[in-house]
Amino acid sequence: MTRRLVIFDVDGTLVDSQTHILAAMAQAFAALGQQAPAREQVLSIVGLSLPVAVARLAPGMDASEQARMVAAYKDAFSSLRAKDLSPLYPGAAETLDALSRQDGLVLGIATGKSRRGLDHLVAAHGWAGQFATLQVSDDHPSKPHPAMIHACLRETGIAPEHAVMVGDTTYDMEMARAAGIRGLGVSWGYHPAAALGPHVIDDFAALPAALTQIWSMGVA
Structure with a gap:
């Protein structure tokens, strides 16, 4: 597999x-x-x-x-x-739980947050064990430098053509391109959806099908 x-x-x-x-x-x-x-x-x-x-x-x-x-x-x-804890977007918790249960599918995080900030979220939202790799700004150059994605690939042993970066900003998409992986934009975040490239979803329910479509396209 x-x-x-x-x-x-x-x-x-x-x-x-x-x-x-x-x-x-x-x-x-x-x-x-x-x-x-x-x-x-x-x-x-x-x-x-x-x-x-x-x-x-x-x-x-x-x-x-x-x-x-x-x-x-x-x-x-x-x-x-x-x-006050910042809320998850609708469908985020359910989607992460479903994806984490799929055989052969590995989840990771690449965020501009600090380690302390991400650790707080992981504990608050019960994410412990759901993510195989957690990359933060403390350890890498800022996005869109590809260092965080390179670290995710290295820690999981997964090839670039089998990885996708999901994000809401042009920095995420530029980081993905720089690392040689595909990017998938989300329209509910902080940058205009039109700036995120050809692959954009409007809700978490669309994520599994979008991932399947992207991986069917082969090498980024």
Whole structure:
């Protein structure tokens, strides 16, 4: 049996964390006496590693100010997360459970979150044991660099032509292309669906059929 790998992004793909992201970024900018960017600007950087995201949102700040903003964001997000858990998108839990039970199918995560942030989600949503590989921003260059996908492939021993990256941003799709695997976009996240390429689904129920179609196309 051919083993196959489905790699998921987290924010905007599995988890709707925009409320916490927007609030934490507003608090981070306020901590440095600045007005936060517009909602669309903030959501446009979701998926990037936090230092890269802050640098894009506040290019006029020097490195020390950006570092302070990164720290302020982490503190704010941690506080918000402790009070209220970001919800999963409809169908996410059921789909992950069904996929994890399929013989020969392996699940992974490649996220711009920190290890601490992802560990919190894994515990909160009962994901322990569902994912064979968990890649975070602490250990790799920011998306769209392909390092996280390369690590997923290496840890699972699965060839690129048997892997798919599922995500909601252009960073996810660019990362997939750079790693030589196919990308599958989701329309419910933070980047416009039209920017995600030819393979996009509108709900989790469509995921199994979309994966079958992509793998039937052969090498990426």
